[in-house]
Amino acid sequence: xxxxxxxxxxxxxxxxxxxxxxxxxxxxxxxxxxxxxxxxxxxxxxxxxxxxxxxxxxxxxxxxxxxxxxxxxxxxxxxxxxxxxxxxxxxxxxxxxxxxxxxxxxxxxxxxxxxxxxxxxxxxxxxxxxxxxxxxxxxxxxxxxxxxxxxxxxxxxxxxxxxxxxxxxxxxxxxxxxxxxxxxxxxxxxxxxxxxxxxxxxxxxxxxxxxxxxxxxxxxxxxxxxxxxxxxxxxxxxxxxxxxxxxxxxxxxxxxxxxxxxxxxxxxxxxxxxxxxxxxxxxxxxxxxxxxxxxxxxxxxxxxxxxxxxxxxxxxxxxxxxxxxxxxxxxxxxxxxx
Amino acid sequence: xxxxxxxxxxxxxxxxxxxxxxxxxxxxxxxxxxxxxxxxxxxxxxxxxxxxxxxxxxxxxxxxxxxxxxxxxxxxxxxxxxxxxxxxxxxxxxxxxxxxxxxxxxxxxxxxxxxxxxxxxxxxxxxxxxxxxxxxxxxxxxxxxxxxxxxxxxxxxxxxxxxxxxxxxxxxxxxxxxxxxxxxxxxxxxxxxxxxxxxxxxxxxxxxxxxxxxxxxxxxxxxxxxxxxxxxxxxxxxxxxxxxxxxxxxxxxxxxxxxxxxxxxxxxxxxxxxxxxxxxxxxxxxxxxxxxxxxxxxxxxxxxxxxxxxxxxxxxxxxxxxxxxxxxxxxxxxxxxxxxxxxxxxxxxxxxxxxxxxxxxxxxxxxxxxxxxxxxxxxxxxxxxxxxxxxxxxxxxxxxxxxxxxxxxxxxxxxxxxxxxxxxxxxxxxxxxxxxxxxxxxxxxxxxxxxxxxxxxxxxxxxxxxxxxxxxxxxxxxxxxxxxxxxxxxxxxxxxxxxx
Ligand SMILES: Nc1ncnc2c1ncn2[C@@H]1O[C@H](COP(=O)(O)OP(=O)(O)OP(=O)(O)O)[C@@H](O)[C@H]1O
Ligand SMILES: [Mg+2]
Numbered sequence: 001x002x003x004x005x006x007x008x009x010x011x012x013x014x015x016x017x018x019x020x021x022x023x024x025x026x027x028x029x030x031x032x033x034x035x036x037x038x039x040x041x042x043x044x045x046x047x048x049x050x051x052x053x054x055x056x057x058x059x060x061x062x063x064x065x066x067x068x069x070x071x072x073x074x075x076x077x078x079x080x081x082x083x084x085x086x087x088x089x090x091x092x093x094x095x096x097x098x099x100x101x102x103x104x105x106x107x108x109x110x111x112x113x114x115x116x117x118x119x120x121x122x123x124x125x126x127x128x129x130x131x132x133x134x135x136x137x138x139x140x141x142x143x144x145x146x147x148x149x150x151x152x153x154x155x156x157x158x159x160x161x162x163x164x165x166x167x168x169x170x171x172x173x174x175x176x177x178x179x180x181x182x183x184x185x186x187x188x189x190x191x192x193x194x195x196x197x198x199x200x201x202x203x204x205x206x207x208x209x210x211x212x213x214x215x216x217x218x219x220x221x222x223x224x225x226x227x228x229x230x231x232x233x234x235x236x237x238x239x240x241x242x243x244x245x246x247x248x249x250x251x252x253x254x255x256x257x258x259x260x261x262x263x264x265x266x267x268x269x270x271x272x273x274x275x276x277x278x279x280x281x282x283x284x285x286x287x288x289x290x291x292x293x294x295x296x297x298x299x300x301x302x303x304x305x306x307x308x309x310x311x312x313x314x315x316x317x318x319x320x321x322x323x324x325x326x327x328x329x330x331x332x333x334x335x336x337x338x
Numbered sequence: 339x340x341x342x343x344x345x346x347x348x349x350x351x352x353x354x355x356x357x358x359x360x361x362x363x364x365x366x367x368x369x370x371x372x373x374x375x376x377x378x379x380x381x382x383x384x385x386x387x388x389x390x391x392x393x394x395x396x397x398x399x400x401x402x403x404x405x406x407x408x409x410x411x412x413x414x415x416x417x418x419x420x421x422x423x424x425x426x427x428x429x430x431x432x433x434x435x436x437x438x439x440x441x442x443x444x445x446x447x448x449x450x451x452x453x454x455x456x457x458x459x460x461x462x463x464x465x466x467x468x469x470x471x472x473x474x475x476x477x478x479x480x481x482x483x484x485x486x487x488x489x490x491x492x493x494x495x496x497x498x499x500x501x502x503x504x505x506x507x508x509x510x511x512x513x514x515x516x517x518x519x520x521x522x523x524x525x526x527x528x529x530x531x532x533x534x535x536x537x538x539x540x541x542x543x544x545x546x547x548x549x550x551x552x553x554x555x556x557x558x559x560x561x562x563x564x565x566x567x568x569x570x571x572x573x574x575x576x577x578x579x580x581x582x583x584x585x586x587x588x589x590x591x592x593x594x595x596x597x598x599x600x601x602x603x604x605x606x607x608x609x610x611x612x613x614x615x616x617x618x619x620x621x622x623x624x625x626x627x628x629x630x631x632x633x634x635x636x637x638x639x640x641x642x643x644x645x646x647x648x649x650x651x652x653x654x655x656x657x658x659x660x661x662x663x664x665x666x667x668x669x670x671x672x673x674x675x676x677x678x679x680x681x682x683x684x685x686x687x688x689x690x691x692x693x694x695x696x697x698x699x700x701x702x703x704x705x706x707x708x709x710x711x712x713x714x715x716x717x718x719x720x721x722x723x724x725x726x727x728x729x730x731x732x733x734x735x736x737x738x739x740x741x742x743x744x745x746x747x748x749x750x751x752x753x754x755x756x757x758x759x760x761x762x763x764x765x766x767x768x769x770x771x772x773x774x775x776x777x778x779x780x781x782x783x784x785x786x787x788x789x790x791x792x793x794x795x796x797x798x799x800x801x802x803x804x805x806x807x808x809x810x811x812x813x814x815x816x817x818x819x820x821x822x823x824x825x826x827x828x829x830x831x832x833x834x835x836x837x838x
Contacts, residue, residue: 207706208705208706208708209705211704213690213701217686220683221682226642228694229666
């Protein structure tokens, strides 16, 4: 007979039943690219790259990118973009740090104020969520293109971070706060732990909740989604609040890592986040994207950064090489759709 | 001997992952004839045509054009060989003008090598004049109705002066007036020696226009015969592989109390003071010409557009409908007319497409109950005999008719009380069509209320308990089943008879 399609009774899910190497390789091509990259860097660095401690470093370095990329997947699936995440990182960093300074700091933002570290953390997250809410509000209520709305937030947010901190890093922070970036739990560095938790939550959200399925539906065809009774504005607003909150979290991690809330933190970060997301297979045409893909994308970026450092490639050349690798990875990934 | 055939396709096989779309099929077309290609949804008709124009690459087989074997690697190659195609799914560039759409990718240039817009406009105008197409080349594509877009698409295919023109369901979105226009064009083309490959699910069209017919079933060639030697019944039997007895299986349903009442609904020029009632168990047909405002009435009731004024009552209680969500909560469902624009979510799976509207039911507390959802989707697939290798298949890879079935199931899953359906059987094959009609009938019998827009007169006459006719945004009359005739409805639809 001509088809496997015609016999639903015999083969309810023929794709699952038959292992198809071609399809498997296609789907996980990006993982193969990562593995290839790891092997290449290991050879080039005489094995230094593959050392456990170095691998942990790689993951810790990309945890901020990876955390935000999990949110960027939602954004890009719905045909949006968020350029403001780098600036949100800075805002959350200075606000969080300002509430976590010790009394003996040289310059104190809020003299005499002593709140528990958890308050500083919540404040940082709230700043992120608030900025995300503003983005979402502009996009859904005023129908401003996400590119423009978040470009505004990117510029204004960076300025706000400078104003808040008088242009200087807010330093000498409590140990409890620094623990978020420098400590570890059960032998696992806290940033990596947070990265893992975020990935887990985002995966469940995207795949297992109504919110996630609606995200795909909107990206697949916004008009059809609306006719299907999906409240487009509410879902989009939720998405921008979500990524804003994640950027806030990343701001806390990055400031805690260096022990100070620096208003220049996260400059240019949005580009690495978008690159990680897109390398991970999220499509700018909408409706397509996975969280695990963005994790792989982040790891590819981290491996490149770290490997080139180990190889003592000059920072200028690093940028060139990174750009090339990103483009090549995406070209290879695109070709699978032919 | 070969010369009488302008086109011969032989031993063509084409597979997609998990699907053998074409299995060693053939198609022989004579110059100066109209050759119908028929078969059920997913039989492989569109796929064969896409192979011919170079959009898909065949796995094996040969294509012979005017006695010469050819290899077509891309659509440009197809056009260069003199083969053009009107696609089943329209793909207009909405922001461009009609003329720009027609000459997309082959714009005439002036001496500075810039696009000569004035010349392009003139060329389009000449084309329209020659073929009696009542359109303005300077209009923006997005301002056109679906029917007019289809005319643009037809004009574009003709403008290549092709030797072979493929028409994949060209009449699925247009009404009789445009169909007559199209048929006049086809006859002229045929008399000039052009070969037309004509794909349609509409039987009467085939007997009107086609000289020969080739039938596929499940990706295999079944027969090629002159239409003069066939009857409607033998054609259907060859297509479906069994006999199909009852065309409009309308069952008797108990007509109950009023479920939906629309009072003085207004919106723009296409919905003017529309009032009607719809009872439980009733199928109300909404007839009219394209552009009469039928779709707009449905969309306004459903909250796709905001009404300017008017009242909607469900079960005697007024309801506020600001967006489709409110309508769904009030127990309504709307199967929209434009499958591509407001229906399918192309890159999503069949499963996700089915559950877009009813997901709430399958996600208590916001978490998706994957097991129940899977069962529901699987049940729909069986019930509507949707042809797909799995529920994970992307809906864009399904044949047009099967996409339509998925959308029907999307709304059935919301368990609506009031089912509004806009051209429900567009592009659906005869077998599936009677299945869908049976389904509508059964729903009416279960006490649901059905409002059906259709441009197919037999469908309106065969299924409706009562027919509401619209003309230029107004309801011009209401005809009970017993009095409904084609003439009577056409008179009201063209506004040549005063309201009854
Ligand atoms: N790009 C694709 N990827 C995977 N499967 C495909 C693709 N295109 C078509 N198919 C499958 O090939 C088969 C034939 O599809 P095709 O579109 O040719 O049917 P058709 O005869 O034109 O049907 P309809 O009358 O519904 O338009 C179907 O089972 C369809 O799902
Ligand atoms: Mg088709």
